[in-house]
Amino acid sequence: MPRTRSLTALATALVTTCVLATACTGPSGSAAADDPKADVTLNFWHGWSAPGEVAAIEENIARFQAAHPNIKVKVTGNMTDDKINQALRAGGDKAPDVVSSFTTDSVGKFCNSGAFTDLGPFLAKSGIDATKVFPRTLLDYTRFDGNQCTLPLLHDAYGLVYNKDAFREAGITEPPGTWSRFVEVARQLTKPSGDSYERVGIMPTFHGYETTPMRLAAQWSPTYFTPDGRANLAGDPAFARMLSAQKDLVDKLGGYGRLERFRATFGDEWSAEHPFHQGKVAMQIDGEWRPGMAQEAGVTFEIGTAPLPVPDDQAADYGKGYLSGTVVGMARGSKKQNAAWELVKYMTTDTDAVVAFANAIHNVPSTLAALDSPKLQVTPEFKTFLDIARHPRSSTTPAQADGGTYQLTFTDFAYAVEKGEVTDIAAGLARTDRQIDADIAKAK
Incomplete structure (x- = not known):
């Protein structure tokens, strides 16, 4: 685990x-x-x-x-x-x-x-x-x-764990390799129920267990810091592109409020009540432990695993992960x-x-x-x-003198973006960079 x-x-x-x-x-x-x-x-x-x-x-x-x-x-x-x-x-x-x-x-x-x-x-x-x-x-x-x-x-290693039975039922023959296909598959697998859902194709919000900004950003191969150690979230377009893509997915699956209300019905991540085990989500961003845990929980569907999708313009890098x-x-x-x-x-x-x-x-x-x-x-x-x-393009978040504080700062900003509280992502990332630089300078 x-x-x-x-x-x-x-x-x-x-x-x-x-x-x-x-x-x-x-x-x-x-x-x-x-x-x-x-x-x-x-x-x-x-x-x-x-x-x-x-x-x-x-x-x-x-x-x-x-x-x-x-x-x-x-x-x-x-x-x-x-x-x-x-x-x-x-x-x-x-x-x-x-x-x-x-x-x-x-x-x-x-x-x-x-x-x-x-x-x-x-x-x-x-x-x-x-x-x-x-x-x-x-x-x-x-x-x-x-x-x-x-x-x-x-x-x-983080990848995609998915319900093969749900894929077959929807006529989907393989896991999505690019982000655009991922969005299509997530929408195809989502089953609305009134103001909620019977099932979502993916729970895309950043409070959704392993779906963190850092895990998704890795698929865009970002550079967190410049060679001289300055925060680079505004300087590397990868961060804005990831945040925009994730916000678009949240909107296409019903919006932040509706998704978060459904997420509130989920069980503990490490229990048999995990929503993937219960069929409430068809695809799950997770690690190598999830298939075994799902089988131990007694799931009745067939489980598949795949790398996370990559941006369409990085299709050649499919297979990498965080x-x-x-x-x-x-x-x-x-x-x-x-x-x-x-x-x-x-x-x-x-x-x-x-x-x-x-x-x-x-x-x-x-x-x-x-x-x-x-x-x-x-x-x-x-x-x-x-x-x-x-995979040679798999990556991680770099170590810094402030530990993971810079990741917390980035995550807080990502929460605001997905809620729709931030409309100017570029300006927000610039402010985030300044906060990160100040925190690291203080730690040193």
């Missing part, structure tokens, strides 16, 4: 992330002078909470301990970034040595603040060339300003960093460990070797997301 968060939860995590390295961690000194072969106990904190996920991470740790009998690992789960940051500030023996976080948007702050150690020297010491181990996009979201303060631990994932870092204040590195290295670069964990929690592997491993369990539905993960 992925680790998506509500904007409120993300904002809380960003606010509590440390700004000054000394405030977070205390002196690092000779923290990497420990003997990794000595008997030691590491504190490892992670965010998984579902029983199957917790069991999977504990099995992974057990395999590590069998290979490193001198290193014991005390595992603490269901830890948010808020709790992690508080513990890092407090320090002491109970603070984590190794941390797994679902908040890739916080990587810029983790690196900029010094909360996590730069893993570059550890990679070099182990003779590991990260560019030959991890896909490029994953390296992009695990480092900031030359600081590789985290490494990828599995990842998520990538995100889980990251692992080492606390800068830890006095057991060499031992901690052994754990991080194992979890993130050992092919069998990565594949076993990916199989257990149905996420996309995070190394090039694991993606091609014959041990990886691949269904036709899952293969779609593996292909998205491998």
Whole structure:
């Protein structure tokens, strides 16, 4: 299962992330002078909470301990970034040595603040060339300003999950590859019912679970920042084009108010009451976990998967998508960093460990070797997301010193656009750029 968060939860995590390295961690000194072969106990904190996920991470740790009998690992789960940051500030023996976080948007702050150690020297010491181990996009979201303060631990690829039975009923023979065809299919699959719906082809509003501005913008291949680090939302036409296309889709499916009233009837994203499971939506923007969750919920229709559509003038790039994932870092204040590195290295670069964990929690592997491993369990539905993960034009949102605050600012503006509160998108994006630049300058 992925680790998506509500904007409120993300904002809380960003606010509590440390700004000054000394405030977070205390002196690092000779923290990497420990003997990794000595008997030691590491504190490892992670965010998984579902029983199957917790069991999977504990099995992974057990395999590590069998290979490193001198290193014991005390595992603490269901830890948010808020709790992690508080513990890092407090320090002491109970603070984590190794941390797994679902908040890739916080990587810029983790690196900029010094909360996590730069893993570059550890990679070099182990003779590991990260560019030959991890896909490029994953390296992009695990480092900031030359600081590789985290490494990828599995990842998520976003695409289209759809109801094949509904497609056949409507005479649609294949998933839409371009945006114009996507709009046609969404309208064709929508079944109005009075002032509401029996079913929508897609829930296009940005409050609709995984349908975020960032996920859609990735299909336009945008550039968020200029080479000198300035916000580029007004400068790159991709953002205005995406927002205009999404607003047009909202209008063609009945308008913001009507769609939002229908969305209010939806169940929890992680429950059997998800609207895709119940047939209330025919197409869902989602990740590799959704087909399995739908099958576990007992859906009676056939499920298909495909990449998200691309703008008509980028048809050659069909197959790309937005990538995100889980990251692992080492606390800068830890006095057991060499031992901690052994754990991080194992979890993130050992092919069998990565594949076993990916199989257990149905996420996309995070190394090039694991993606091609014959041990990886691949269904036709899952293969779609593996292909998205491998696509050279797949992308992510860049790390920044303010963490994901700039994404929250962009999202707030996108909400206003889809509601019809903004008519001059270009001027609004310029104002958004100014706010983003001010927030980043403050964070630095």
